[in-house]
Amino acid sequence: MQGLWLDGGRLTYRDDLPVPRPAAGEALIRVRLAGICGTDLQLLAGYYPFEGIPGHEFVGEVVTAADPGWVGQRVVGEINLFCGRCATCAAGRHRHCERRSVLGIRDHHGAFAEYLTLPVLNLHRIPDSVPDEKAVFTEPLAAALQIQSQVAIGPDQRVLLIGAGRLGQLIAPTLALTGCQLEVSARYPTQRRLLRAQGIPTLEADEIPATKYDIAIEATGSADGFREACRAVRPAGTIVLKSTYRDSVAVDLAKLVVDEIRVVGSRCGDFGPALDLLERGLIDPAGLIAERLPLNDGPEAFRNAALPGALKVLLAPLSALDSPHSDSPEFAAPGRGTANSRR
Numbered sequence: 001m002q003g004l005w006l007d008g009g010r011l012t013y014r015d016d017l018p019v020p021r022p023a024a025g026e027a028l029i030r031v032r033l034a035g036i037c038g039t040d041l042q043l044l045a046g047y048y049p050f051e052g053i054p055g056h057e058f059v060g061e062v063v064t065a066a067d068p069g070w071v072g073q074r075v076v077g078e079i080n081l082f083c084g085r086c087a088t089c090a091a092g093r094h095r096h097c098e099r100r101s102v103l104g105i106r107d108h109h110g111a112f113a114e115y116l117t118l119p120v121l122n123l124h125r126i127p128d129s130v131p132d133e134k135a136v137f138t139e140p141l142a143a144a145l146q147i148q149s150q151v152a153i154g155p156d157q158r159v160l161l162i163g164a165g166r167l168g169q170l171i172a173p174t175l176a177l178t179g180c181q182l183e184v185s186a187r188y189p190t191q192r193r194l195l196r197a198q199g200i201p202t203l204e205a206d207e208i209p210a211t212k213y214d215i216a217i218e219a220t221g222s223a224d225g226f227r228e229a230c231r232a233v234r235p236a237g238t239i240v241l242k243s244t245y246r247d248s249v250a251v252d253l254a255k256l257v258v259d260e261i262r263v264v265g266s267r268c269g270d271f272g273p274a275l276d277l278l279e280r281g282l283i284d285p286a287g288l289i290a291e292r293l294p295l296n297d298g299p300e301a302f303r304n305a306a307l308p309g310a311l312k313v314l315l316a317p318l319s320a321l322d323s324p325h326s327d328s329p330e331f332a333a334p335g336r337g338t339a340n341s342r343r
Contacts, residue, residue: 002317003113004298007051011044013298017053020109022117027070029060029077029118033132034111036305036313037140037166038221039244040104044302047246048105055111055315056104057139059132065120074126076138077118078271079103095268112298114317124271127279136314137170137285138274144170145277146269147240148178151215155179158212160232163219164191164202166312167242169288171219172200177282185228188309194287208232217242223249235259240266288312 001017022028035057043050056079062070082089082097089097103118104110126135144167153159157180161172164186172195175182184202186192192202208228216229219242226249229239239261256263277283290311293301298315305313 001114002295003053004055004295004315005052006043006054009044009046011054011299011302013296015296017113019115020117022064025066025119025121026117027065027075027120027123028063029058029075029116029123030063031111031114031116031317032059032061032074033136033314033316034058035136035140036301036315041302041306042221042244042246043105044306045246047244050105052104053109053111053113053116054104055113056102057136058111058116059126059135060111060116062123063115067120070120070123073123074132074135075123076126076135076271076275077103077124078122078142078268079105079139080268081108081119081122112295112315114295124275127275130275130278131286133286133289133314134278134284135275137288137312138271138278139268140167141170141174141274141277141283141285142269142271143167143242143267144174144269145273146266147171147217147242148174149269150264150266151238151240153178153180153215155181157181157214159183160185160208160213160216160229161219162205162208162216162225162228162232163221163243164188164195165219165221165309166288168219169194169311170283170285171217171242173198173283174277175217176200190309190311211235213237215240219243221245223247226251230255230261233259233261236261238262238264240264242266285312289314292316294318 001019002015003017005012005014034055040054062073080095081101082094083099086098101107159180159182161184172184186202195202210231211234213232215238216233217240218225218229221243288311292314295315295317301313
């Protein structure tokens with residue numbers, strides 16, 4: 001099996017990996033498409049000591065499963081594998097299971113390979129009307145929507161989103177659907193262009209007023225973004241953190257206490273609402289795709305994804321490039337086009 005292997009901060013392409021064996025209750029899934037996200041880049045930089053196949057944003061097709069009704073289905077999968085027996089699971093907080101593993105991040109091989117395994121309980125069927133290039137955004141779109149399950153957001157609230165990268169470009173349109181008074185701090189011209197095309201106001205970091213916003217959402221992945229959120233939020237306001245920081249971040253706890261600011265950590269979300277938005281066409285993430293590369297160009301793809309202002313870079317095994325659910329002619333199989341196209 002071909003795949004990418006991460007070990008000691010070094011990413012390599014390999015073609016000698018064993019096809020994973022599904023455990024009881026799991027399905028074997030052939031990967032059709034996978035996306036590189038900020039967490040993958042942080043893993044490469046040493047955010048967490050993971051060794052194995054990274055990747056957790058994917059579209060796949062079920063090859064084998066105990067329930068034959070799943071075989072042949074096009075699916076996405078929630079990334080947290082839970083035990084179902086610990087006190088946290090019993091309380092319904094499966095994403096925080098005391099014994100959890102996480103696809104491509106913690107103790108479970110991920111999506112940058114030809115095949116992966118996941119529990120059938122984690123799988124969601126993709127509506128036929130949603131092509132692979134949109135469905136591959138389900139996991140980060142669910143993470144974007146998680147904010148609204150944690151913090152009530154409506155038309156009367158002033159909301160600042162700091163960071164308009166891969167995740168910020170999904171958070172912004174989901175917030176816009178609430179009718180809130182949204183502004184987005186975007187660093188790069190391409191980011192601002194994409195947001196303004198959707199009618200979402202943008203501003204630069206030095207234009208952000210102090211203590212104005214009811215809610216400040218930090219999605220830059222940098223300590224500077226967190227400090228900007230602390231400066232921008234009003235007393236008794238809320239800061240939502242969507243970043244996974246590699247290093248420790250200095251925090252002025254006295255300001256948080258004196259101003260009674262609530263800080264909310266926000267990670268994964270439910271896939272159902274994300275797939276619903278994609279099926280209804282209320283969110284269209286296809287314009288965020290920067291390039292599509294075959295899996296054997298994975299190390300190059302990671303380098304490109306790490307460039308300042310880079311948007312979504314997608315990877316596909318060569319065996320999956322000829323896809324009836326692909327919107328893009330750039331994913332034609334060899335002999336029918338170029339699988340190494342960029343835009």
